[in-house]
Amino acid sequence: MDFATVVILDILYSIAVLVLISAGLAVVFGMMRVINLAHGEFMMLGGYATIVSVNAGINIWVAMLVVAPLVVGLVGLAVERLVIRFLYGRLVDTMLATWGLSLFFIGAASMIFGNTTTGISTPVAGFALGAYQINGYNLFIILVATALLVAVYAVLRGTRLGLVARGTMQRPDMASALGYSADRVYMTTFFAGSALAGLAGGVLAPLVGLVPTWGTAYIAKAFITVISGGASVIVGLLSGSVLFGLVSQAFTILFTPVVGEVALLVAAVILLRLLPEGITGRFFRGRL
Amino acid sequence: MAGSQATGTLWVLLAGLVVMFVAPLVVETYTLTLLVIYAMLALSLGLIWGFGGILCFGQTAFFGLGAYTYAIMAINIGESTVPALLGILVPALFAAALGAMMFYGRLSDVYLGVVTLVVTLIFFKFMNSTAGPEYQIGAARLGGFNGIPGFQTLNVPGDPRAYIYDRSLYYVCFLALLIVYVLVRLLLASPFGRIAVAIRENERRVELMGYDARLQKALLFTVGGAIAGLAGTLYASWAEIVTPGMFSLGQSAEIIIWCIVGGLGTLVGPMLGAVLLGYLKFRLGQQSAIDNSLILGLILVVVVLALPRGVLPSLMALWERRRRRLSMRAPRRRGRRPEASDV
Numbered sequence A: 001m002d003f004a005t006v007v008i009l010d011i012l013y014s015i016a017v018l019v020l021i022s023a024g025l026a027v028v029f030g031m032m033r034v035i036n037l038a039h040g041e042f043m044m045l046g047g048y049a050t051i052v053s054v055n056a057g058i059n060i061w062v063a064m065l066v067v068a069p070l071v072v073g074l075v076g077l078a079v080e081r082l083v084i085r086f087l088y089g090r091l092v093d094t095m096l097a098t099w100g101l102s103l104f105f106i107g108a109a110s111m112i113f114g115n116t117t118t119g120i121s122t123p124v125a126g127f128a129l130g131a132y133q134i135n136g137y138n139l140f141i142i143l144v145a146t147a148l149l150v151a152v153y154a155v156l157r158g159t160r161l162g163l164v165a166r167g168t169m170q171r172p173d174m175a176s177a178l179g180y181s182a183d184r185v186y187m188t189t190f191f192a193g194s195a196l197a198g199l200a201g202g203v204l205a206p207l208v209g210l211v212p213t214w215g216t217a218y219i220a221k222a223f224i225t226v227i228s229g230g231a232s233v234i235v236g237l238l239s240g241s242v243l244f245g246l247v248s249q250a251f252t253i254l255f256t257p258v259v260g261e262v263a264l265l266v267a268a269v270i271l272l273r274l275l276p277e278g279i280t281g282r283f284f285r286g287r288l
Numbered sequence B: 001m002a003g004s005q006a007t008g009t010l011w012v013l014l015a016g017l018v019v020m021f022v023a024p025l026v027v028e029t030y031t032l033t034l035l036v037i038y039a040m041l042a043l044s045l046g047l048i049w050g051f052g053g054i055l056c057f058g059q060t061a062f063f064g065l066g067a068y069t070y071a072i073m074a075i076n077i078g079e080s081t082v083p084a085l086l087g088i089l090v091p092a093l094f095a096a097a098l099g100a101m102m103f104y105g106r107l108s109d110v111y112l113g114v115v116t117l118v119v120t121l122i123f124f125k126f127m128n129s130t131a132g133p134e135y136q137i138g139a140a141r142l143g144g145f146n147g148i149p150g151f152q153t154l155n156v157p158g159d160p161r162a163y164i165y166d167r168s169l170y171y172v173c174f175l176a177l178l179i180v181y182v183l184v185r186l187l188l189a190s191p192f193g194r195i196a197v198a199i200r201e202n203e204r205r206v207e208l209m210g211y212d213a214r215l216q217k218a219l220l221f222t223v224g225g226a227i228a229g230l231a232g233t234l235y236a237s238w239a240e241i242v243t244p245g246m247f248s249l250g251q252s253a254e255i256i257i258w259c260i261v262g263g264l265g266t267l268v269g270p271m272l273g274a275v276l277l278g279y280l281k282f283r284l285g286q287q288s289a290i291d292n293s294l295i296l297g298l299i300l301v302v303v304v305l306a307l308p309r310g311v312l313p314s315l316m317a318l319w320e321r322r323r324r325r326l327s328m329r330a331p332r333r334r335g336r337r338p339e340a341s342d343v
Helices: A002-032 A039-055 A060-082 A091-113 A136-158 A160-170 A172-177 A182-207 A216-229 A233-254 A257-274 B002-026 B029-051 B059-077 B081-104 B109-128 B166-189 B191-201 B203-208 B213-239 B249-262 B268-284 B292-306 B311-334
Strands: A127-129 A132-134
Touching: A002 A039, A002 A127, A002 A132, A002 A136, A002 A160, A002 A182, A002 A216, A002 A233, A039 A060, A039 A091, A039 A182, A039 A216, A060 A182, A091 A216, A091 B109, A091 B249, A091 B292, A132 A136, A136 A160, A136 A182, A136 A233, A160 A172, A160 A182, A172 A182, A216 A233, A216 A257, A216 B109, A216 B249, A233 A257, A257 B109, B002 B029, B002 B166, B029 B059, B029 B166, B029 B191, B029 B213, B029 B249, B029 B268, B059 B081, B059 B109, B059 B213, B059 B249, B081 B109, B081 B213, B109 B249, B166 B191, B166 B213, B191 B203, B191 B213, B203 B213, B249 B268, B249 B292, B249 B311, B268 B292, B268 B311
Parallel strands: none
Antiparallel strands: A127 A132
16 A cells, blocks of 8 residues: 555655656747757756755745746746757757757856866655655656646746637737737746746756756757657646656566666657647647 | 759868868868868768758767767777778667657657757666676677777778887778768768758658658768767777777767858868867867857857858858849940840
8 A cells, every 4th residue: 555655755756756857848939939958057056046046045945936937937038049949840950059059058158167077955754655755856857747737837828828829829920919928928928938947947956966958968868758749738747747756667567777868768759659739739729 | 053063062171182182281180180070970860951951959969879889899800890880880870770760750840859969868868877897798888988999999990019109090980071072062962962952951741752851861860870889980990999988978069060151062061170170179278368168159159140051051152142232333344245134
């Protein structure tokens, strides 16, 4: 019984991590059809923002949940103004330019922070469940991921901002005819996507030793989850995360973590071969 | 048109031969050999991306596979001819299988990118985890993160003790590059190459004319895999060690940067891009003030924004425009000279 709970928690945790690391990418890709390959580096910057502000004496919760998203959101804003906005509608060029940005940020971070590992400790204590020790921070990550999904859904579905954003993505010309600046909507959306990446980086930072190349470990997974999920922001993100979280965790428990990672990748290749439009291209069509 | 292309190829060959003998006077051959291998790798992606329109994010998969195949077989056989051939054949077969899977599944742009990227990552993760003694092929241990050292490097075919190294390895690599270049040029001039370019321009139209675009793309992809495998084989012989780092994302990114900076739709462009950026990286590696990837990243962003066609095609277009302007001005100065269109 305890073992079953532990396994379920593990699976939920790995799904939650996928949701967290892919959310920013899903917003930017789902809404704007832009693939941001610097997403992993945005997370890395969020991690550094958290660690630097914690070391400067700011409360760790504030650092993770407020400072990191804000800092990375502003970086994203600058990136959008300077690079991305010239490349809308050119999918491959945006991928290449953001890949360049990713290298740029890695280089910049190595020059500023050095190649050494930095870290902070997790603010949540673990607790025992029967014979097993549960990491309390994992529960917190599951909580954040859930809140994040609900929040993105609520904003897109329930607020005027979300309505305008969705409308602009569908028909930019019509939106501008109604007086909404498409340019500004794109800018805001990219800001939101970057902030989500920063949040992910901030929340995951206490779990790892942070190095400038940390983001590259996540970009491929996030990229795969989003593309396999397909164009719908919420449903695509959730279905991709659930599928890959299940596969990788199941194989991790049965074999080793490496087999789990490889199984995730193999599953992605098979899935894309069968459903070239992603999961939401076939099922849940037209949902949010 | 075909005539001018043939003379173009001839000029490139001549220039290549001159460079082959002059370059060792300026830069040491050890570095040069690596640059030549990079150029061949860039050529493989320049072919399938620039002429076939297939953006492969994992050209390093074939590069690494070629190197690993060579290293494993060289340890087992002890003579380099068969391993070198297998180092081309195995990546080619793998590319054929992967290409068939992707193109018969009608995957395109982003999805193609994801699949090739993922395949490369699988290799990277797998090779990194093969440290244990149970991962062994014949006498060769895969060695995990540390890679495979100490295998037989290239030798004169038939004589395992006549090693090809240092300067002679450089000449072998350069000649191989020139031969591959000519072969690719011939391929592109053949009906197969013309169809490949046509597919890049408009796949549906080509299919309506009765060609099987899926087969054509898979075959082109295979050729690209074979060339990358050859580059990997030569690299293994140059470095005398193969490591999982050959499969890394950074390496994949670099190949793409070489191609886009040098210029897509040309063959010389990617090769020049590889040599120049490879040399730049080498020089940057010797100082510690500015980080290497910062510069490379900046170059990529600037080129995508400012010169989306790449440096070489942009220069060529500029030169063409200049020449046309000069030839338009010329008749005015000399008074009445028949227009080119009259002749």
